[in-house]
Amino acid sequence: MEEWEAVIKSCQNATASDTKLFAQVLKSTEIVLAEDLAPFETERVVSTLLNDPVQLLCVVAARRTDNDWAATVRDSLKLLASTVTKHRLSEKYYDDIVELCLLHYSPLAQQAALGCLAAVARRSAAGARGLRRHVASLEETATCKAPLATLIGTICEHHPSAVEDEVTRIWRVFLNLLDSNKYSVTVRKAILDGVRGLLTHFGAELPTRELNVLYEQLLAHLDHPKCEAAALQLLAAHARLFRERVAGDARVRALAWRSGARPAILALYGAAGEALAPDAFQKILDSEVSPRTRSARFYERYTALRVRALAGTGADATDAAEHADVRALQHRVRCGHVDWDTCEAVCWCIHARVPFSECVLQAAILCYERFPANKRKEVVVHSLLRADAELRSCTVKFLIAESVRAVPGAGWLRLWRDMFDDEDGRDAVVAECCDLVLDDVLHCVTDVLHSFVDDEVCLYTLILKTCFLPYYNFFLATKMKVRRDLI
Missing domain, CATH: 1.25.40 (Serine Threonine Protein Phosphatase 5, Tetratricopeptide repeat)
Known part of the structure; x- marks a missing residue:
C-alpha cells in the first residue's frame, strides 16, 4: 500500500x-x-x-x-x-x-x-x-456481437427478473444468429454461451419445437472443432431439455467421449436415463459405458465409473475391489505418490461412496499439501463439499480435531481457506456448498460445548479461541448467512 x-x-x-x-x-x-x-x-x-x-x-x-x-x-x-x-x-x-x-x-x-x-x-x-438496448444492438448492428451475446446471456443467468419481458425476443435473436453462416467462430461461441445463460432459468418455458431447432444447431456446431467445446458446455448444463433427442443419439455421446468432456458425458447419460425405460438404458450402459471401465486411459475409466455410479450400477463392493484398492490408494497418498491417476481414483472413491471411502478422504486431508497445486482443491475440497451429509459431517469433525491438535494450526490454514474461498464467485462448488460445512462446524462446536458445564465450559471456550479462532476468520470472510440458531 x-x-x-x-x-x-x-x-x-x-x-x-x-x-x-x-x-x-x-x-x-x-x-x-x-x-x-x-x-x-x-x-x-x-x-x-x-x-x-x-x-x-x-x-x-x-x-x-x-x-x-x-x-x-x-x-x-x-x-x-x-x-x-x-x-x-x-x-x-x-x-x-x-x-x-x-x-x-x-x-x-x-x-x-x-x-x-x-x-x-x-x-x-x-x-x-440497458438490456433492451443491448438486445437491439445484437439484432441490428454488425459490430461487437460476441461481447453483446456474452453480456445478454450473463444478465439472463444472473438476473432473470430483469429479463422476463424480453425472453422470447432474446431467444429468437439467438436462434437466428446461430442459423446464419456469416459470423465468425468467436461470435458463434459467444452466442452459444449466451444461449446457455438464457436456458438456465427459462429453458423449461420454451417451445419444444424450437428447442429441437436448437438441438439441430448444436449438432452442426459439434462438427466444428473450434465450437465443439462451447456446444458441449451447453449440453453439460442443459441436456435434460433435450433428453428424448439425447437418448436416441449415440453419435453425440460418442463425440463427448472422444472429446473427454466429463460434465457433458455425465449430463448426457443422466438425461438419457430419465427418458428411457430401465431395460433400454441398461443396454446403452452395457454397450457404451461398461467397456470403458476397463480403459487404459485413467480419465476415461473413472468417467465411465462415475456414469455407472450415477446410474445406480457400479458403487458396490465388487466394483470397489475391482477398480480401486482402497488400502493401496491410502498408502500412495500418505507416501506422497500423488499423480493424476491417484487424483482420479480419490475423486471416484468418494463420489461413488465405495467402502472405506472416508479413510481415503481423511488421508487426502492429512496430505493436502502433497497433491498437485492445480488439483488439490478439486480433488480434496470439492470431494468433501459434494459428499453426502454423513460423510461430510464425519470428515469435518475429523478436520476440526486435527486442526485443534496441531497448535497453532498454521499447517491447516490453506485447507480451511480453500474450503470457504469461492474465488469471488468463480468457484461454483464452494459458493454452493460451503455453508453446509459451516453448519457442520457449528454443530460440532456446540455439541462439544454442551457436554461441559460451568468452569469447564470457560476452559474449553478458551481452548477454542486459542487453537481454532484462526480458522474462524475464514468463516467470516465468506459473508454467508450464519445459522445463529445453532449457537
Whole structure:
C-alpha cells in the first residue's frame, strides 16, 4: 500500500491531461490490486482510483472520443472489468461503472465496455441496466456481437427478473444468429454461451419445437472443432431439455467421449436415463459405458465409473475391489505418490461412496499439501463439499480435531481457506456448498460445548479461541448467512 500512496501522491492534478502518466497509474493499479490486500486496503485503492485523485471515471468519460487516448481508454475499461471480477466492491461503485460503460465508444473501446458490464452483471443487478438496448444492438448492428451475446446471456443467468419481458425476443435473436453462416467462430461461441445463460432459468418455458431447432444447431456446431467445446458446455448444463433427442443419439455421446468432456458425458447419460425405460438404458450402459471401465486411459475409466455410479450400477463392493484398492490408494497418498491417476481414483472413491471411502478422504486431508497445486482443491475440497451429509459431517469433525491438535494450526490454514474461498464467485462448488460445512462446524462446536458445564465450559471456550479462532476468520470472510440458531 505504500507504493499506492506514493503513486496517488505523484499524480495529483496531472493524470487528466497526461495520457502517459495516466497509463502508468493504470499499470501501478494492476500491480497493487494483484497483491493480497485486506478489504479496507482494496476499498482505499478503488476509491482513490475512481474518485480523487486519479478520477478514472471522469477521465474516461471526458477522453473517450479523443484518438490520442484511445488505447488508454480501452485499458481503463479492461482494468475496471478485471477489478470487478477479482474483488467485491461497494454497490455505489457498480452503479458508477455501469453509467460509464453505457456511454458510446469506438468499436474497440465498446468491446471493453461491454466486457466490463458483463463483469458487473455477475456481481450486481446494476449490470442488467440497458438490456433492451443491448438486445437491439445484437439484432441490428454488425459490430461487437460476441461481447453483446456474452453480456445478454450473463444478465439472463444472473438476473432473470430483469429479463422476463424480453425472453422470447432474446431467444429468437439467438436462434437466428446461430442459423446464419456469416459470423465468425468467436461470435458463434459467444452466442452459444449466451444461449446457455438464457436456458438456465427459462429453458423449461420454451417451445419444444424450437428447442429441437436448437438441438439441430448444436449438432452442426459439434462438427466444428473450434465450437465443439462451447456446444458441449451447453449440453453439460442443459441436456435434460433435450433428453428424448439425447437418448436416441449415440453419435453425440460418442463425440463427448472422444472429446473427454466429463460434465457433458455425465449430463448426457443422466438425461438419457430419465427418458428411457430401465431395460433400454441398461443396454446403452452395457454397450457404451461398461467397456470403458476397463480403459487404459485413467480419465476415461473413472468417467465411465462415475456414469455407472450415477446410474445406480457400479458403487458396490465388487466394483470397489475391482477398480480401486482402497488400502493401496491410502498408502500412495500418505507416501506422497500423488499423480493424476491417484487424483482420479480419490475423486471416484468418494463420489461413488465405495467402502472405506472416508479413510481415503481423511488421508487426502492429512496430505493436502502433497497433491498437485492445480488439483488439490478439486480433488480434496470439492470431494468433501459434494459428499453426502454423513460423510461430510464425519470428515469435518475429523478436520476440526486435527486442526485443534496441531497448535497453532498454521499447517491447516490453506485447507480451511480453500474450503470457504469461492474465488469471488468463480468457484461454483464452494459458493454452493460451503455453508453446509459451516453448519457442520457449528454443530460440532456446540455439541462439544454442551457436554461441559460451568468452569469447564470457560476452559474449553478458551481452548477454542486459542487453537481454532484462526480458522474462524475464514468463516467470516465468506459473508454467508450464519445459522445463529445453532449457537
